[in-house]
Amino acid sequence: xxxxxxxxxxxxxxxxxxxxxxxxxxxxxxxxxxxxxxxxxxxxxxxxxxxxxxxxxxxxxxxxxxxxxxxxxxxxx
Numbered sequence: 001x002x003x004x005x006x007x008x009x010x011x012x013x014x015x016x017x018x019x020x021x022x023x024x025x026x027x028x029x030x031x032x033x034x035x036x037x038x039x040x041x042x043x044x045x046x047x048x049x050x051x052x053x054x055x056x057x058x059x060x061x062x063x064x065x066x067x068x069x070x071x072x073x074x075x076x077x
Contacts, residue, residue, distance in 0.1 A: 003031050005039070012040030023048040023070065026057025033066055045069055 010016065016036055023029060023046070033043050043066055051058050051070035058068045 003035055005035060007039060010039060010041050014041050015044045016041040017044050018046040020048050022050045023057045024052045024055045026060040029057065029061055030064060033064060050074060
């Protein structure tokens with residue numbers, strides 16, 4: 001329930017792609033996007049191996065202005 005990163009891990013204005021294995025509720029990814037943006041990063045996209053689309057996390061990220069890419073979608077899990 002906590003996410004941290006060094007304040008000097010990126011340069012303000014740096015373009016970042018968020019990469020993770022799974023997008024389900026989107027809570028962790030949204031928190032990461034918020035943290036990156038707070039530090040001045042431009043989140044170009046969020047990429048995931050697996051999407052569980054019925055849970056809606058990818059849609060939440062898109063609503064937050066993030067381009068979402070996935071390799072596989074498992075419907076009706």
